[in-house]
Amino acid sequence: MELYSGGEILIRALKDAGIKNVWGYPGGAALHIYDALYRQEDVHHILVRHEQAAVHAADGYSRSTGEVGTALVTSGPGATNAITGIATAYMDSIPLVVISGQVPLTKIGQDAFQETDMVGVSRPIVKHSFLVTRAEDIAETIAKAYYIASTGRPGPVVVDIPKDVTDPSYKVPYSYPDQVKMRSYQPTDKGHRGQIKRAVKTLIQAKRPVIYAGGGVVLDNASEQLTALAQKLNFPVTNTLMGLGGYPGTDRQYLGMLGMHGTFEANTAMHHADVIFAIGARFDDRVTNDLDKFCPHATIIHVDVDPTSISKNIDAHIPIVGTCTSVLDEMNSLSEQMAIEPDAEAIAEWWVQLDQWRADKGIYTASRYEESSGNCIKPQDVIKMLYKITNGEAIITTDVGQHQMFAAQYYLFDKPRTWINSGGLGTMGFGLPAAMGCQLAFPDKAVACVTGEGSIQMNIQELSTCSQHNLPVKIINLNNAALGMVRQWQDMNYSSRYSESVYEDSLPDFVKLAEAYGHVGMKITHIDDLEEKMRECFAMKDRVVFMDIDVDRSEHVYPMQMPGGSMRDLWLNKTERT
Amino acid sequence: MKRIISILLENESGALSRVVGLFAQRGYNIDTLTVAPTDDDTLSRLTLTTQGDDHMAEQIVKQLHKLIDTIKVVDLTVGSYIERELMLVKIKATENDIRAELKSCVEIFRGHIVDVTPQTYTVQLAGDSEKLDAFIEAVRDMGIMEVVRSGVSGISRGDKFLRV
Numbered sequence: 048m049e050l051y052s053g054g055e056i057l058i059r060a061l062k063d064a065g066i067k068n069v070w071g072y073p074g075g076a077a078l079h080i081y082d083a084l085y086r087q088e089d090v091h092h093i094l095v096r097h098e099q100a101a102v103h104a105a106d107g108y109s110r111s112t113g114e115v116g117t118a119l120v121t122s123g124p125g126a127t128n129a130i131t132g133i134a135t136a137y138m139d140s141i142p143l144v145v146i147s148g149q150v151p152l153t154k155i156g157q158d159a160f161q162e163t164d165m166v167g168v169s170r171p172i173v174k175h176s177f178l179v180t181r182a183e184d185i186a187e188t189i190a191k192a193y194y195i196a197s198t199g200r201p202g203p204v205v206v207d208i209p210k211d212v213t214d215p216s217y218k219v220p221y222s223y224p225d226q227v228k229m230r231s232y233q234p235t236d237k238g239h240r241g242q243i244k245r246a247v248k249t250l251i252q253a254k255r256p257v258i259y260a261g262g263g264v265v266l267d268n269a270s271e272q273l274t275a276l277a278q279k280l281n282f283p284v285t286n287t288l289m290g291l292g293g294y295p296g297t298d299r300q301y302l303g304m305l306g307m308h309g310t311f312e313a314n315t316a317m318h319h320a321d322v323i324f325a326i327g328a329r330f331d332d333r334v335t336n337d338l339d340k341f342c343p344h345a346t347i348i349h350v351d352v353d354p355t356s357i358s359k360n361i362d363a364h365i366p367i368v369g370t371c372t373s374v375l376d377e378m379n380s381l382s383e384q385m386a387i388e389p390d391a392e393a394i395a396e397w398w399v400q401l402d403q404w405r406a407d408k409g410i411y412t413a414s415r416y417e418e419s420s421g422n423c424i425k426p427q428d429v430i431k432m433l434y435k436i437t438n439g440e441a442i443i444t445t446d447v448g449q450h451q452m453f454a455a456q457y458y459l460f461d462k463p464r465t466w467i468n469s470g471g472l473g474t475m476g477f478g479l480p481a482a483m484g485c486q487l488a489f490p491d492k493a494v495a496c497v498t499g500e501g502s503i504q505m506n507i508q509e510l511s512t513c514s515q516h517n518l519p520v521k522i523i524n525l526n527n528a529a530l531g532m533v534r535q536w537q538d539m540n541y542s543s544r545y546s547e548s549v550y551e552d553s554l555p556d557f558v559k560l561a562e563a564y565g566h567v568g569m570k571i572t573h574i575d576d577l578e579e580k581m582r583e584c585f586a587m588k589d590r591v592v593f594m595d596i597d598v599d600r601s602e603h604v605y606p607m608q609m610p611g612g613s614m615r616d617l618w619l620n621k622t623e624r625t
Numbered sequence: 626m627k628r629i630i631s632i633l634l635e636n637e638s639g640a641l642s643r644v645v646g647l648f649a650q651r652g653y654n655i656d657t658l659t660v661a662p663t664d665d666d667t668l669s670r671l672t673l674t675t676q677g678d679d680h681m682a683e684q685i686v687k688q689l690h691k692l693i694d695t696i697k698v699v700d701l702t703v704g705s706y707i708e709r710e711l712m713l714v715k716i717k718a719t720e721n722d723i724r725a726e727l728k729s730c731v732e733i734f735r736g737h738i739v740d741v742t743p744q745t746y747t748v749q750l751a752g753d754s755e756k757l758d759a760f761i762e763a764v765r766d767m768g769i770m771e772v773v774r775s776g777v778s779g780i781s782r783g784d785k786f787l788r789v
Contacts, residue, residue, distance in 0.1 A: 170642065170646050175693040178638070178639065229693070230696060231634075231694055231695060354690070355688050358680075359684060
């Protein structure tokens with residue numbers, strides 16, 4: 048029987064788990080693993096410049112493909128640098144396996160060089176974690192890790208491997224399990240049939256329904272089923288920030304995003320709804336606003352694969368635990384069998400009302416901000432231009448802040464897995480590495496990272512990774528020379544006292560910076576140059592292009608929910624509110 | 626209200642810290658916690674007491690169940706159950722009348738004196754938490770030196786049982 052070291056077993060197990068790409072950064076405790084990686088060609092490794100970026104890149108890869116992302120880091124600082132990436136994935140339920148080197152078993156607990164209790168440090172932000180103590184256990188642990196990460200409500204799994212467990216001189220036989228069975232982990236798949244029946248009946252009898260669809264629809268690849276159900280019933284749909292693309296953004300029945308920066312029509316429709324069908328969404332505080340004032344008339348149907356999400360913030364009248372796909376399939380077939388028909392008259396009336404709200408105050412029926420002119424480029428117009436030039440077909444990643452909300456509002460996503468952002472944790476620095484992950488997965492697609500001059504500087508070192516691994520992402524930097532969202536809050540809540548939210552004259556020359564990394568830099572300061580330059584940018588298919596665009600510094604993101612209000616209580620612009 | 630939550634857990638390193646961490650992370654309090662392997666030594670049985678309304682208890686049970694190492698979770702307080710706690714109390718007992726009074730108190734509570742010195746009596750007492758509280762109140766004035774309580778262990782009454 049052939050024998051293998053722990054390092055070799057790990058890499059073979061990754062291959063047998065179907066893993067082609069690993070993002071990582073070597074270091075002392077991981078060196079046996081890196082040596083095993085060097086001596087094979089099945090698993091491709093992408094060297095990043097910071098471990099946080101390794102995890103975000105694996106995350107972007109996962110979000111854009113639906114596969115599990117993989118990152119490999121060393122012990123101590125390598126592991127702690129990965130933490131923000133893991134927390135980001137955890138909040139957005141992204142399946143990842145993060146493998147960390149650890150000091151040898153014999154040194155654990157001795158405050159050894161580069162020792163950190165990774166299982167302990169990561170405990171609150173992982174779906175599960177393992178400390179592997181024997182080379183013989185590596186293959187099975189890896190199989191379990193991928194199984195846990197990708198099933199049920201997905202999430203990150205940490206596998207911590209002490210250095211002596213991967214010792215090249217200790218060799219054991221290799222076998223990868225055909226299937227994983229765990230008595231303590233059996234996620235629910237199919238929803239309760241009786242509950243689903245009740246839900247369908249309630250939906251069909253609704254007079255003012257809203258479908259509120261979240262990231263779970265995207266994660267479970269349930270967009271088609273959702274679209275089929277919504278269109279059969281002629282019901283309006285709103286997506287959460289995480290759910291964008293889960294229902295086609297250009298469809299007539301789409302009301303836009305809901306929540307803090309959601310559209311007037313989506314938020315108002317939610318408030319007045321008599322039935323809310325929540326699927327793969329978790330009634331996040333950035334959606335509901337004040338819980339006591341949330342949707343006072345609605346019967347709530349809540350479908351989620353994670354029972355803890357149901358009735359956590361808002362009590363569900365009809366809870367259904369199951370995957371979005373299986374429940375929607377069942378609903379689609381049940382809705383055809385049932386003898387009752389939707390109340391076409393009531394639904395038509397509801398649409399008259401919804402269309403009225405759109406026409407009155409919607410952001411898609413008219414421009415609700417002052418148009419760009421001359422050197423005053425509106426950030427919204429940059430996103431609209433991006434949409435136009437990429438035909439709405441690019442994969443868009445973002446960082447966090449105003450630019451993220453503008454992108455969410457003005458780029459209309461027709462397909463799932465094309466909108467990649469850190470929704471739950473709100474991680475600045477996510478956009479560029481995530482874009483690298485998407486670009487690796489889709490080398491022929493346009494991948495754009497919409498960012499700001501604040502966020503991009505949090506992981507700007509990855510411009511170097513883009514050079515080394517030929518990842519020609521496009522960076523659309525909405526440069527307002529300030530932490531825009533912070534400043535917006537300071538404008539609204541702190542009498543415009545801009546405490547530490549402006550950079551004064553400390554910003555780098557992004558064009559030169561991009562060029563220093565071997566990329567193309569562009570500076571745009573006039574609206575008339577925008578279209579041509581952006582076309583030029585996306586025509587350079589094999590180059591990283593950094594578009595540094597000066598945008599209006601005073602712009603705010605609207606609509607914006609008013610704190611302590613109901614969903615429909617919104618600021619529509621700086622002076623007008625509902 | 627008081628909740629007694631029973632958990633069957635994989636007897637693996639780190640499993641207990643996940644349970645305890647969950648309580649800290651979600652802002653729930655642990656009043657008592659007992660843990661030991663069962664007859665099957667791959668399994669640990671935990672009994673945990675906490676305070677919470679129905680909504681909170683439901684969330685706690687669901688969150689506990691979500692932990693990968695957790696096999697079964699039940700809130701014993703929703704049905705009828707038996708709870709027992711073990712207590713050891715060391716009491717200053719230098720005077721004869723105190724020694725006599727303490728002895729009769731221990732008999733009333735059906736406890737045992739398990740260690741005796743010229744200065745002290747050590748009493749062992751088992752029962753539900755209220756009974757142990759009552760004993761402490763009864764002997765408080767005699768001079769308690771040390772109290773050690775095991776925390777609650779619980780089991781449901783009747784035919785129901787928690788097993789893999």
